[in-house]
Amino acid sequence: MAPQVKIDEIDVKxxxxxxxxxxxxxxxxxxxxxxxxxxxxxxxxxxxxxxxITGATIRLNRKDMGYRCSLSIDxxxxxxxxxxxxxALTKLPNIIYCNQQLGNYDIxxxxxxxxxxxxxxxxxxxxxxxxVKEVRITANLDEYDFFPxxxxxxxxxxxxxx
Amino acid sequence: xxRTDWKIVKELMEDARKPFTKIAKKIGIxxxxxxxxxxxxxxxxxxxxxxxxxxxxxxxxxxxxYLLMKSSHGSSLDEAIVHLRKTKNIIITTRAIGDFxxxxxxxxxxxxxxxxxxxxxxxFPNIERIELSFSTKxxxxxxxxxxxxxYEYKQNPSEKSV
Numbered sequence: 001m002a003p004q005v006k007i008d009e010i011d012v013k014x015x016x017x018x019x020x021x022x023x024x025x026x027x028x029x030x031x032x033x034x035x036x037x038x039x040x041x042x043x044x045x046x047x048x049x050x051x052x053i054t055g056a057t058i059r060l061n062r063k064d065m066g067y068r069c070s071l072s073i074d075x076x077x078x079x080x081x082x083x084x085x086x087x088a089l090t091k092l093p094n095i096i097y098c099n100q101q102l103g104n105y106d107i108x109x110x111x112x113x114x115x116x117x118x119x120x121x122x123x124x125x126x127x128x129x130x131x132v133k134e135v136r137i138t139a140n141l142d143e144y145d146f147f148p149x150x151x152x153x154x155x156x157x158x159x160x161x162x
Numbered sequence: 163x164x165r166t167d168w169k170i171v172k173e174l175m176e177d178a179r180k181p182f183t184k185i186a187k188k189i190g191i192x193x194x195x196x197x198x199x200x201x202x203x204x205x206x207x208x209x210x211x212x213x214x215x216x217x218x219x220x221x222x223x224x225x226x227x228y229l230l231m232k233s234s235h236g237s238s239l240d241e242a243i244v245h246l247r248k249t250k251n252i253i254i255t256t257r258a259i260g261d262f263x264x265x266x267x268x269x270x271x272x273x274x275x276x277x278x279x280x281x282x283x284x285x286f287p288n289i290e291r292i293e294l295s296f297s298t299k300x301x302x303x304x305x306x307x308x309x310x311x312x313y314e315y316k317q318n319p320s321e322k323s324v
Contacts, residue, residue: 005221007221015221022214051217053215053217054217055214057176058174058209058211059212061208101297102298104293104295139260144254144256145211146253150253151251
């Protein structure tokens with residue numbers, strides 16, 4: 001498990017600003033934090049280097065993407081095949097997320113399909129994988145999109161210098 | 163959205179922080195028109211969000227919980243979903259069809275944190291039962307760039323390809 005990286009209040013401000021809008025310029029953040037623009041840039045690259053920030057991307061309106069339906073799928077599987085199933089599913093383009101889980105089912109999958117008819121295709125693909133025992137599909141009505149504003153980032157240390 | 167818009171969108175999906183000058187150079191239009199097009203796409207809601215991806219583990223989140231919610235007989239979870247959207251650490255929530263009527267993803271720091279959050283959610287209107295499962299490994303790439311890359315442009319049939 002990746003250990004938590006040390007971040008202070010200024011780092012938190014940078015992360016929050018960029019979560020809201022990844023294109024926020026460093027000057028605006030610097031002004032807000034009361035430090036210099038190069039200091040913000042330096043911190044940004046450090047956050048990238050330490051792997052806190054893994055990238056920046058845009059999200060389109062789902063209608064424009066052509067996706068109509070998102071699904072959450074729970075799977076029970078033979079314990080020995082779990083990893084193979086996850087590896088196989090992760091490669092599929094429709095699968096957004098796939099991981100082991102603790103609970104009634106063994107694997108949790110988030111998928112996205114273009115049409116409702118495709119739900120059945122996904123189910124068939126998952127069912128056919130070796131070691132899959134039971135598949136439960138829940139269709140989601142709203143967009144499977146995350147709300148960055150709900151992520152709470154807490155500093156692990158106090159700011160020493162700008 | 164036309165082909166030029168799509169080219170801009172594709173660049174931004176790779177890296178939402180890519181300078182407009184670079185994008186302009188790559189697709190062969192002026193920086194001014196890239197900015198103009200970007201602003202238009204943002205204003206009309208085609209680009210819903212422009213955000214950074216974080217490694218959740220590195221900001222102290224040790225796990226992701228999946229919540230499937232069932233409403234009490236004859237009631238709806240619509241109101242609860244509105245509450246969930248505003249709840250800290252709920253990063254995804256949607257209405258659902260299937261065995262459950264609501265679905266949410268919660269990030270948590272430890273089991274006490276998870277317990278507190280779930281207790282809070284249980285008090286939301288009309289939630290009768292929550293099926294909870296969670297992952298504590300492999301969660302760091304949950305919001306990673308790679309997972310968003312599956313967004314692919316499928317050409318609008320009405321649009322002629324060049």
